[in-house]
Amino acid sequence: MEPFCLVDPEKLRNPFPDYEYYRREKPVFFYEPMNAWFVFRYADVDKLFHDERLSNNRMTGYVPSALPAYREALEWLFSNYFRHWLLSLDGEAHRRLRRQLQPHFSERAVAAWVPVIEQTTHQLLDRVAGQGHMDFSLDFAYELPVLVISSILGVPAGEQRRIIKWSDHLANYFNVIPATEQTSSEMVESTREMIDYLENLLQQRRKEPREDLFSAMAANDLEDAVIVANAMVLLVAGHETTRNLMGSCLSLLLRNPDQLERLRGDMTLLPRAVEETLRMEPANPIMARLIAEDFEYQGAALQKGQLLFLGIGSANRDPEFVADPERFDIGRKPGKHLGFGSGPHFCIGSILAKREATIALRELLTRFPNLRSNGPEEWTTQAGMRGPLRLPVALQ
Ligand code: HEM
Numbered sequence: 001m002e003p004f005c006l007v008d009p010e011k012l013r014n015p016f017p018d019y020e021y022y023r024r025e026k027p028v029f030f031y032e033p034m035n036a037w038f039v040f041r042y043a044d045v046d047k048l049f050h051d052e053r054l055s056n057n058r059m060t061g062y063v064p065s066a067l068p069a070y071r072e073a074l075e076w077l078f079s080n081y082f083r084h085w086l087l088s089l090d091g092e093a094h095r096r097l098r099r100q101l102q103p104h105f106s107e108r109a110v111a112a113w114v115p116v117i118e119q120t121t122h123q124l125l126d127r128v129a130g131q132g133h134m135d136f137s138l139d140f141a142y143e144l145p146v147l148v149i150s151s152i153l154g155v156p157a158g159e160q161r162r163i164i165k166w167s168d169h170l171a172n173y174f175n176v177i178p179a180t181e182q183t184s185s186e187m188v189e190s191t192r193e194m195i196d197y198l199e200n201l202l203q204q205r206r207k208e209p210r211e212d213l214f215s216a217m218a219a220n221d222l223e224d225a226v227i228v229a230n231a232m233v234l235l236v237a238g239h240e241t242t243r244n245l246m247g248s249c250l251s252l253l254l255r256n257p258d259q260l261e262r263l264r265g266d267m268t269l270l271p272r273a274v275e276e277t278l279r280m281e282p283a284n285p286i287m288a289r290l291i292a293e294d295f296e297y298q299g300a301a302l303q304k305g306q307l308l309f310l311g312i313g314s315a316n317r318d319p320e321f322v323a324d325p326e327r328f329d330i331g332r333k334p335g336k337h338l339g340f341g342s343g344p345h346f347c348i349g350s351i352l353a354k355r356e357a358t359i360a361l362r363e364l365l366t367r368f369p370n371l372r373s374n375g376p377e378e379w380t381t382q383a384g385m386r387g388p389l390r391l392p393v394a395l396q
Contacts, residue, residue: 149238154212244387285313
């Protein structure tokens with residue numbers, strides 16, 4: 001099974017046969033070049049999401065494997081900003097910050113954003129309707145989520161291009177393993193720019209608060225670095241993943257015409273189609289943890305300081321979890337897939353992401369009843385982020 005599927009761009013186009021092998025033969029796998037563990041079975045991934053011997057302060061785990069020229073810059077970013085991310089906190093510190101942010105992403109809060117999501121969806125579709133075709137990824141999926149999360153946070157309109165660039169660079173650093181010269185330099189440069197930008201915006205909001213999440217965080221007595229760090233994480237997490245969810249869902253429907261037809265016949269199945277996409281093609285196929293103390297797991301000696309990657313993409317296709325896992329079936333009773341993680345760090349934006357995807361696909365399929373594929377798709381080849389980069393469709 002060489003090379004290891006998660007570090008090989010060719011295999012990452014279709015990692016599923018290798019996932020099947022690892023689930024069967026090496027469910028707890030040590031990948032020596034990275035000094036890191038990978039876990040592939042559903043039962044293990046779900047259990048380890050709740051294991052307190054694993055810490056979310058995983059960023060420190062990336063420092064030893066960083067390229068030497070970037071180690072100092074990374075340490076500075078980690079210790080001043082990334083360690084404040086909601087995603088990086090453990091225990092009481094995590095619970096405290098999560099309690100402050102959660103209400104902004106509740107069912108009720110998201111319902112208030114529905115008109116903005118619908119209006120933005122219409123505008124984006126109006127833009128392409130006349131030309132009769134579009135690249136769903138580039139022309140739509142890359143646009144909607146960043147506009148929505150920017151509105152929620154209160155980042156002014158017109159900044160979306162820069163935000164996409166910054167967050168692509170930040171996310172790529174963690175999603176391409178191991179890190180390369182390019183992912184390292186782009187991440188360091190973009191993150192510095194993003195921090196400067198957000199610090200500036202924070203000072204403006206402190207002087208003149210508005211009705212946005214940025215101002216709400218400022219009013220909550222949080223330190224500047226904590227606010228900037230979490231604005232950064234919301235901007236990145238709020239759109240990188242959601243755009244892939246929308247693209248993957250449309251791609252799966254186009255590749256499974258019987259399911260597309262079934263959906264067109266009963267659009268109430270759409271939320272299930274979105275859930276089934278999160279199961280089959282989770283935008284984050286792996287999620288990292290830092291091993292916080294030495295312990296033995298299924299005969300493997302896990303050592304403090306090593307990284308352990310939870311294989312969400314593999315777990316969701318484990319036949320011990322669902323029957324006939326390789327089949328895209330929009331009528332499936334939703335089980336507890338791990339597409340949004342599990343346990344204390346379960347995705348805070350899950351309601352928002354599902355609502356955006358459902359509105360977008362509902363409008364798209366209703367407005368263009370003859371929509372069909374219009375050329376080859378191109379997908380990411382990253383270990384930590386999966387979805388279509390190009391998804392050409394004909395609209396008429
Ligand atoms: C399809 C879309 C999405 C997917 C697949 C996804 C996936 C995930 C996963 C797997 C986790 C768990 C991380 C862990 O265990 O370490 C997570 C956490 C998180 N997500 Fe999402 N996410 C999505 C959309 C969003 C959106 C729209 C937001 C913005 C509000 C968001 C913000 C976050 C945050 C802040 C966390 C950290 C929660 C915590 O540590 O308590 N996500 N997400």
